[in-house]
Amino acid sequence: MRGNRSRDTKPEIEVRRLLHKQGFRYRVHVRPVPGLRRTADIVFTRKRVAVFIDGCFWHRCPEHFVGSKSNTDYWGPKIAANVSRDIETNRALELAGWTVLRYWAHVPPAEIAESIATSI
Numbered sequence: 001m002r003g004n005r006s007r008d009t010k011p012e013i014e015v016r017r018l019l020h021k022q023g024f025r026y027r028v029h030v031r032p033v034p035g036l037r038r039t040a041d042i043v044f045t046r047k048r049v050a051v052f053i054d055g056c057f058w059h060r061c062p063e064h065f066v067g068s069k070s071n072t073d074y075w076g077p078k079i080a081a082n083v084s085r086d087i088e089t090n091r092a093l094e095l096a097g098w099t100v101l102r103y104w105a106h107v108p109p110a111e112i113a114e115s116i117a118t119s120i
Contacts, residue, residue, distance in 0.1 A: 011053050012041050014109035015116070022117060033096045038089045047120050049099045052089075053112065058082055061104050 007029045019026065019042070027043040032050045040050035056064040060083050068075040090100045101119055103112045 007039075007041070009053070009055070009105065011105040011107075011109060011112075015051075015053060015103075015112045016042060018109055018113035019116060022113070024117070024120070032093055032098055036089075036092055036096070038085075038092070042116075044120060047099075048097055049101060049116075049120055050093055051101045051103070051116060052086075053103050053105055054086070055105045059086060059104075061106070063104075064106060 016026070016028065024044070027045060029039050029041060030043050031037070031039050032043050032045075032048075041053050042051035043049070044051075054061070057066075058079065060079050065079075067079070086102070090102070093100050099119070101116060103115070
């Protein structure tokens with residue numbers, strides 16, 4: 001589990017590089033709402049946009065998710081809790097006036113950066 005990064009993953013870094021190259025400035029791995037214990041991967045504070053780049057296994061990607069064949073009593077509820085927390089996070093941020101953008105890690109970074117640029 002130590003090898004699984006929660007921040008600065010390859011897809012995140014590539015998207016950040018592309019955005020920075022286009023002149024965007026942002027904050028990395030911060031809480032958009034101070035009282036909410038959730039951190040977004042990329043945050044545009046002035047525009048109030050929070051970007052999450054979700055891993056296919058950890059967030060149950062509909063295209064690529066394959067459940068664990070061992071220790072299912074642990075992994076099943078763990079992944080379900082992650083998905084539930086994602087929904088709760090979206091709702092809490094939107095109620096606080098934020099725009100939430102979620103992308104899967106398998107989407108090409110150029111597509112993600114383009115989508116973010118047009119959304120801001």
